[in-house]
Amino acid sequence: MARRSDHSRDELYDMALTAARSIVAQHGLEALTARRVAQEIGYSPGTLYNIFHNQDDMIIHMNAATIDGLRDALAAVPLPIGEAPRPYIEALLSAYLGYIEQNVELWRALFDFQLSADTEAPAWYMDKIGRVLSILSSALAPLYPAGQEDQTAKDTRVLWASLHGITSLAVDGKLSFVTGMTAQEIAPRLLHVFLAGISSAAPSKA
Amino acid sequence: MARRSDHSRDELYDMALTAARSIVAQHGLEALTARRVAQEIGYSPGTLYNIFHNQDDMIIHMNAATIDGLRDALAAVPLPIGEAPRPYIEALLSAYLGYIEQNVELWRALFDFQLSADTEAPAWYMDKIGRVLSILSSALAPLYPAGQEDQTAKDTRVLWASLHGITSLAVDGKLSFVTGMTAQEIAPRLLHVFLAGISSAAPSKA
C-alpha cells in the first residue's frame, strides 16, 4: 500500500518527533532506532526518510524541541523589577536544574549527539541556543558596570559552560566518580563563588 | 589454527589496548570495532573475548590508560616550594589543557563512553580518578585556612566539574555553539574568577 494520506506531512513530522521524544525519554538515545519510531507511528522505516534527511536530522529536530523547552522554562521565571539581581539569577539556576532533572534523557541526548564531522548545525538551531543564552546574559548584566557588555557576554559563556560541566556529569551518572555531592549542591556553590569572583576581581586578566 | 602461543596473554592484552588506543586516537571512538582491533593485532574477533569480558571492558581499560596519562602529565608539573599557590595552579591548568589537546579523541572517549546501566566502575578505576583529584586538591589547599579540608575537597570537585564543562564542550566541537572563545581562553577566566571568589566569599552559603 502507498499514498495512504492518513496524515499530512506535518502530522507525520509531529508524530515521528513525539514518538522519538517518548522513546528517548523512556529508554535513552541508544533505544532510538528508525524501525522503532516507524513502528510506533504505524509506518515503515522508509517513510521516515521522506520526513527527515536521515537519523541525525531527526535527532537535531528532537534536540531543538528540548532547547525550546528550556527557554520556555527559563522565560517562565518571574523577573523582579528593580530588585537585586542575585535572587533572579538563583531562580534561573533552579529552573535550569529543574528542567534538566525532569528531562534527563532528552537532555543527555542533546549533548551526547554528535553531528557528523562534515555537516554543521543549521542556523535556526544556533538561533535557539542564542535565545537561551540571552536570558542568562541579561540576568548577569546588572552585575557589570555600563560599557562592560562584552565581558558580560563572555562571562555568561564561561559560567554556562561551567554549569554544563556539572549537569552533564550529573545526567551521565558520573558525578559519583568524583564526589558524593549532587548537582543541586555543586551548582549553587559554583554560582556563589563565581558571583563573588566577578564582584571582587578585575574584569579579566586574560 | 589454534593455540598459537605467538604471544602470551599479557602481550595480547597490551597489543589489543595499543591497537584500540591507536584506532581511537586516529579515528574516534565510533571507529573502534572488535573486528578492527582483531585485524590490527592479527587475531580473530573471538580472541578478544578471551582477553576482555566485552567491548565495554576493553574501553574501560583504554580509558584507565588515558587517566594515568593525565596523572603523569600533572605530576610532571614542578611544585614550587614555599611560593604563592596560584602559579602552580595555573601551571596545572595549562598541563591539563595541554594533555587534553594532545589526546583529543582519547579524552572524548573517556567521557563519551557510558557504562551500561547495571554495571558500575571497578574500584581500581575509581582509585585512578582519585589520584588525579588529589593532585588538584593539594594545589588548592594552601588557599584555605586550616580546618577547611572538607571545603577544599568540595571546591576541588566544583572547580574540576566546571573545567570539565569547558573542556568537554571544546573537544566535542560545541564551544562554537555558544562562543567564539577557545578553551584556552575560557578556562583561565574561570580559574581567575573562581580563585577570586573563594578568597572573598564566605566558605559556603549552601
Place this chain on the structure above:
DNA sequence: CAAGCAAGTGAACACTGTTCAGATAATGGC
C-alpha cells in the same frame, strides 16, 4: 608417543541505518 586441554577461529544471530525498485492510492485532465 598418546591423550587431554587450552587457545583461537569464524560462521552465525540478531540487530543497526539507509537505499530504492516496485506497488498503490490520490489527483488532474478529458
Place this chain on the structure above:
DNA sequence: GCCATTATCTGAACAGTGTTCACTTGCTTG
C-alpha cells in the same frame, strides 16, 4: 466516469555492528 500521471509508502536488501560457541588445532603433560 475514467484513465494517466504523480506522489507516497513499503519492505526486502546491503553492509555493517557486538557477541556467542561448536569446532579445530597446537601445545603440554603423563
